[in-house]
Amino acid sequence: MSHIYIRGGHPLHGDVEISGMKNAALAIIPAALLADDVVVLENVPHIADITNMIQILQDLKVRITYLDEHTIRIDSRGLQNQALASEAVHKMRASYYLIGALLGRYGKAAVGYPGGCNFVQRPIDLHLKGFEALGAKVEVGDLIYAETDHLHGANIFLDIVSVGATINIMLAAVLADGETVINNAAKEPHVVDTANFLNSMGGRVSGAGTDRIVIRGVKSLHGANYQIIPDQIEAGTYMTAAVITKGDVTVRNIIPKHMSAITAKLVDLGATIQEFDDAIRVSVHGPLSELMIKTAPYPGFPTDMQPVFVAMLSLVPGSSIVTENVWDNRFSYVNQLVKMGADIHLDGRIAVIKGVEKLTGCEIEATDLRAGAAMVLAGLAADGVTAVDNVKYIFRGYESMIEKLRVLGADIWYDGDEQNQPVVVEGKIG
Numbered sequence: 001m002s003h004i005y006i007r008g009g010h011p012l013h014g015d016v017e018i019s020g021m022k023n024a025a026l027a028i029i030p031a032a033l034l035a036d037d038v039v040v041l042e043n044v045p046h047i048a049d050i051t052n053m054i055q056i057l058q059d060l061k062v063r064i065t066y067l068d069e070h071t072i073r074i075d076s077r078g079l080q081n082q083a084l085a086s087e088a089v090h091k092m093r094a095s096y097y098l099i100g101a102l103l104g105r106y107g108k109a110a111v112g113y114p115g116g117c118n119f120v121q122r123p124i125d126l127h128l129k130g131f132e133a134l135g136a137k138v139e140v141g142d143l144i145y146a147e148t149d150h151l152h153g154a155n156i157f158l159d160i161v162s163v164g165a166t167i168n169i170m171l172a173a174v175l176a177d178g179e180t181v182i183n184n185a186a187k188e189p190h191v192v193d194t195a196n197f198l199n200s201m202g203g204r205v206s207g208a209g210t211d212r213i214v215i216r217g218v219k220s221l222h223g224a225n226y227q228i229i230p231d232q233i234e235a236g237t238y239m240t241a242a243v244i245t246k247g248d249v250t251v252r253n254i255i256p257k258h259m260s261a262i263t264a265k266l267v268d269l270g271a272t273i274q275e276f277d278d279a280i281r282v283s284v285h286g287p288l289s290e291l292m293i294k295t296a297p298y299p300g301f302p303t304d305m306q307p308v309f310v311a312m313l314s315l316v317p318g319s320s321i322v323t324e325n326v327w328d329n330r331f332s333y334v335n336q337l338v339k340m341g342a343d344i345h346l347d348g349r350i351a352v353i354k355g356v357e358k359l360t361g362c363e364i365e366a367t368d369l370r371a372g373a374a375m376v377l378a379g380l381a382a383d384g385v386t387a388v389d390n391v392k393y394i395f396r397g398y399e400s401m402i403e404k405l406r407v408l409g410a411d412i413w414y415d416g417d418e419q420n421q422p423v424v425v426e427g428k429i430g
């Protein structure tokens with residue numbers, strides 16, 4: 001079994017370039033299927049989830065070419081809409097976007113149940129209710145089937161703020177007949193990015209970034225060139241890595257506004273933050289103090305940053321309290337930190353973290369993607385060597401994490417060969 005090994009105790013210093021946003025790319029690549037034309041996407045992160053999504057598209061006979069390491073050309077003119085039930089579909093939560101995209105373009109989709117990180121039960125009832133409101137008949141059996149001969153606009157209220165449901169309904173509605181309104185919509189940067197992408201293809205989506213999105217259906221979408229936004233969570237992870245190692249790191253190629261909830265908490269903690277147009281510098285000069293954090297939909301504190309913050313807070317003096325409000329059970333990784341010496345008490349959705357003097361390296365497990373990043377951060381600050389097991393999760397969402405950390409001065413290595421596996425497309429290696 002392959003591991004990431006980290007010999008802790010090296011403060012991180014220097015600059016790190018942030019890749020394109022995983023969760024935006026995973027929505028925008030399926031959204032490209034809505035145009036019967038060629039789409040070129042730039043700033044696509046080179047991570048296993050994208051390789052997986054590309055493999056699914058290839059099963060639909062979509063032609064994908066890498067123009068350079070981060071630019072893909074998607075030609076869906078020969079798309080053959082068929083049932084999608086491969087292992088690749090089950091590996092990833094974001095395969096649910098294929099339902100919205102195929103339903104929107106063909107009025108018909110058959111897609112296996114999406115998988116993904118295993119930290120909680122992850123229902124998609126709001127997506128399916130949204131498709132039904134747009135006129136589709138939805139059946140859940142061995143696959144999820146959605147079909148209609150007439151997609152029409154609808155007034156939809158989401159009972160829970162859901163990023164996936166908001167985006168999926170936008171995908172299904174953009175070519176529908178008439179106007180769709182999504183009330184209580186998610187406001188995450190990738191919701192806005194997907195709406196902007198749809199508009200760059202001729203869509204008429206307005207209000208993205210607010211809780212009311214209006215989609216005026218159009219007859220067809222055309223090809224486009226589009227650049228995906230930088231990854232808010234990857235940036236936040238390196239900012240947190242700067243603090244946990246008491247270093248000085250500048251995250252580059254980011255949108256500082258997307259980082260507001262994270263930078264505000266780092267300021268409260270006592271870190272020094274300098275904001276630039278497209279970069280943020282994080283350094284630690286004085287003592288750090290306990291924090292209170294409650295995760296919430298954007299613009300609140302992102303749930304995906306919760307595990308790396310908990311790892312960091314395990315070394316901050318005082319008692320910090322972290323409340324997880326988005327997912328039911330997202331603390332399953334905590335016992336790994338406790339193995340390293342952290343003092344964390346769990347009570348349902350609340351974690352009370354009493355800062356300890358030190359963490360000690362040992363063998364720990366990445367239980368999901370963001371928990372995996374938290375384990376790496378803990379290892380960066382721990383005494384001795386930490387061996388992180390089950391690292392396939394980390395490679396799903398962090399491009400070249402080991403190399404990026406090494407450039408910042410981390411003593412980190414990997415004994416396997418799974419990282420950022422190349423994708424072979426049209427005879428080119430991406």
Ligand code: UD1
Nearest residue numbers: 023094123124125126127160161162163164165303326327
């Ligand atoms: C996306 C992100 C994920 C992040 C999450 C919240 C992707 C691929 N993943 O997941 O990393 O943690 O946003 O920021 O973009 N819910 C329902 N029914 C539904 C849909 C959601 O009850 O049909 C609930 C979920 O159980 C959860 C909450 O709504 O409690 C938010 O989930 P949602 O925003 O939909 O998460 P995802 O879009 O799947």
